[in-house]
Amino acid sequence: NEQLEQIQKKLQKNITSKRYCHTIGVMHTSISMAMRYGADLQQAALAGLLHDCAKCLDDKEMLRQCDKYDIPCNKTEKKQPYLLHAKLGACYAAQKYGVEEDAVCSAIRYHTTGRPGMSLLEAIVFTADYIEPNRKMLEHLPVIRKMAFIDLEEAVYMILRDTVEYLGKGDKEKTDQIEHHTLEAYDYYKRLHE
């Protein structure tokens, strides 16, 4: 539709072609999951399309833009500015791409770390980002892809478990790099899973 088409045109100018391919994959996957779980299809398309709209900035520019838009950055984010593309992306969606629904901006905001008790749309975009068809193959990807259409909260748990493991839980230096939202989300979905 017209809203999506306009945004696609603008987005294509602001991110690399590889990132754009990923983004289209996340959009279609989000729409499919919204069909499965009864979420709003237009919101799922918008959030999928725009989730990485602030991704293609270097660290310095990321911090500068966050400063410009009064986005607060914690210690972990200052150390790993790429984490900020989620917060900045939510802000860009509203301010540069004319998204009016808070639900869409929130799904963009939490797409990297997740959070405890995600909304349906947040959980869909978080999962779609991980499973979209262009993602490079990870060990558990086939089973997570299947689970995403069977039990969404179980799929979220599997993604968080692999992410926390990948980021090196238990290893002090690496644990410092994990955002509190990621760890809190992991604990929350682990409890649901048990």
Ligand code: DGI
């Ligand atoms: O932007 P994408 O690459 O499409 O995906 P994303 O925004 O989900 O980012 C994925 C990367 O972020 C992946 O390498 C794992 C990492 N990540 C997720 N949670 C955390 C994290 N990195 C750090 N340092 N801390 C986190 O809590």
Ligand code: FE
């Ligand atoms: Fe991202």
Ligand code: FE
């Ligand atoms: Fe992700």
Ligand code: FE
């Ligand atoms: Fe992404």
